[in-house]
Amino acid sequence: MRTRARSLLPLAVAGVLLTACGESGSSGSSGAGASATASGDACAPVAGDQLVVLEDDQQLQNADNVVPAVNMATAQANPALLPALDAVSAAMTTAELIELNGAVDLQRQNAEDVAAAWVEENVDAAALQQGSGPIVVGGANFTESTILADVYADVLTAAGFDASVREVGNRELYLPALISGSEIQVFPEYLSTATEFLNRQVNGSTAEPVASGDVQATLTALRPLAEQVGLVFGRPSEAADQNAFAVTRAFADELGVSTLSELADACGDGSLVLGGPTECPDRPFCQPGLEETYGLQFAEFRELDAGGPLTKAALQQGEVSIGLVFSSDGALAQ
Amino acid sequence: MLAADEASNPWFDASYVTGNWDTIVVHLRQHVTLTVGAVLLGVLLALPLALLARRVRPLAGPVLGLSSVVYTIPSLAMFAFLAPFTGPLSATTVLVGLTLYTLVILVRNFLAGLQGVPDDVREAARGMGYGSARLFWQVDLPLALPAFMAGLRIATVSTVALVTVGVITGNGGLGQLIVGGFNANFYRAEIVTGAVGCVLLALVADVLLAGLERLLTPWTRAVA
Incomplete structure (x- = not known):
């Protein structure tokens, strides 16, 4: 351990020097x-x-708009879930996503605080349909995914759910978990990336690409693929990464x-x-x-x-x- | 080139630690749980293997060889292999992988310790009517304990380091902070907190085990 951690610092220093x-x-x-x-x-x-x-x-470029991915069984059991996430999509824009990322990556604010402030300002909690029960939102280990997972969890909490965030690893691991629904039920996904991932999973690794720069066309291609594996996708937001x-x-x-x-x-x-x-x-x-x-x-x-x-x-x-x-x-x- | 409102990015920042204390504690707790779990499971597996390898000599080679081969599997690949069986997000993936990695150190040290017990001592004990269980507890174990504890200390310290790789499953303990810092526009305070946390954890674990060894082997110091 000690050798490993010691070797990390010089590595990191080297990274800085290389950047310079x-x-x-x-x-x-x-x-x-x-x-x-x-x-x-x-x-x-x-x-x-x-x-x-x-x-x-x-x-x-393929349209990688932020879109909520939800386990199908969970979505059917909780009719208030998707509308709450769609309320985030309706309010989120690329400019605001840039601002949120900048607040964490540049101004070094806490991702949870940044997400809470955005929800406070942009989502009308009183207008949300009310649901209940525990929901776990997955978030990958990078700034934007963490912020979006926190935003989803905050909005779901406002909608009456007992929402929490769980940090996950690679898509190869978390998407099967989302499909099974036992550990996480909601994930902030990216439209074209998720579409192509499911396309390869359903139609084989050599499948013809179906995602494109057209948000609606990609969504139309995604919906049947998602249904086949047991996922539901909400409304894509204007915000794209x-x-x-x-x-x-x-x-x-x-x-x-x-x-x-x-x-x-x-x-x-x-x-x-x-x-x-x-x-x-x-x-x-x-x-x-x-x-x-x-x-x-x-x-x-x-x-x-x-x-x-x-x-x-x-x-x-x-x-x-x-x-x-x-x-x-x-x-x-x- | 810096944007006007960009915060400074120091290596050491106490406000990061205080501001994110809850998150750090969650990761630290996971790191400790995984380390302790993996080493305990490793001991439970390694001890019978070492006893078997001593009793049936031809098995010693294969047992040591197999545990070494497992160690050569890259940890990233190991977690990827295990994930479909243990659940994609579950910490069990990391626990099983880490347990397998402790075996190479533990089996080797346990076997060396057992083989270091002089044959004439064991024969004398047997002549005095010791059964095999009593022989193990009262003769083998005390004499092999220094080698056992050496293995345990190395295995623990190396496991503290390896837990960080569990980050690919989202269960990397303090490794979550190290990788998270890299992914948050190179947040140095977060990276250093994870790295220093690992070093401190390894040191504390090693000191605790060294103390345990002293407690368990009072006779090694009685002579002086």
Whole structure:
């Protein structure tokens, strides 16, 4: 034990140092705007603190909206359960999810307090149908899932249930538990991710993907799959945690763009520098998708991380013009 | 590059510990329960195995070999194998895995302790009319106790470390804090609380077992 815990600290320190290297060290090759592409520099990176997401107007990304997943037997036995969770979906937006994540991840507030304050402000407890009995809400071990599980539990408590939160591990383990319903009965899921997980479970690992960027179409595909395994999904909220492409506000203002299509129109000269995870140049959701769906052209691809500190720092310091982030990241500007 | 309202992120933060005390205690309690449970179950399994391996010599090799092979299974894979049988979210998954891992240390040390009991002492006891139960309690156990306790201490300390891997099932004790801190935009205070908690727990467990060993073997110090 002692050796393990000792080795953790140096590891963590190394992590910090590596992060620091990524932030400052990559400036060695930052002459990106002036590099080989002689076609122009209209869309060269612009440094700035605030990051904004460009709207995915052609729906390149799967819709990963937050949606309540409930054990079917529990939902049927407690008719007040789904309406209470749908009340959360009705009030939750991506902007608010960003704010909640930021309160915990950046301002270091307690997730339970943040969730309680949001419910207090956004859900009319008096209007909820009343139920009763114990309900366990599962939450995965990351900030957003913890907050959403706390929000669900608070709303269910307001609706008369005896709700508690249980921390769980990987989806491969908690989804079977949700289906069996003995240990957890409710989970804040993500629409497309859950759909594809159940699609592979029901139709085999080589099943044709059925999730898409269209929320309603994905929900229509999800419902029969869920019914087959014994789950019920509530109403998807507007809030989504999915792949998104961010630029600095300074960059967006300078070009006057707010969607990826507008970016493609403004950046015909191929001077964009893209930052993302290692697999980005090969994955349809990343560079190939941007090129084929939007007709964007890139001067360069910079290998960073999947929406982590490296990508955000590279954007803010003007190393890349556009980078892959997650749409509900607490660091995104409102 | 920091957003304006970003809080500082120190490694050590007493307000994190006081503000999240209830959560920490829940994880700590689970950590202790899993460790104690796994080591106790390990002892209950390892003792008969060691006795068997001493009595039937040809079995010693396979018993030691098997417990070592179990130890080489990566803990993440072990929990994934066990989960379908023990329930996906249940702490039993972690308990069973940890128990199997203690065997490699406990069986080896128990067997070494038993083999260290001099044959002439056992023969003399048998000549005095000791039955096998009395021989074990009054001759084998006291003489093998230092080796037993050494094994118990190593197994306990290594189990305290391994509990953290249970985080993939949501039952990782203080490991929940370590991984949770990484997933909360690298919250250092949370990570350090989990890590330091593990170290302290291992130290306390080791000191307690060392004290127990002193209590149980007064004769080792009487000579001085």
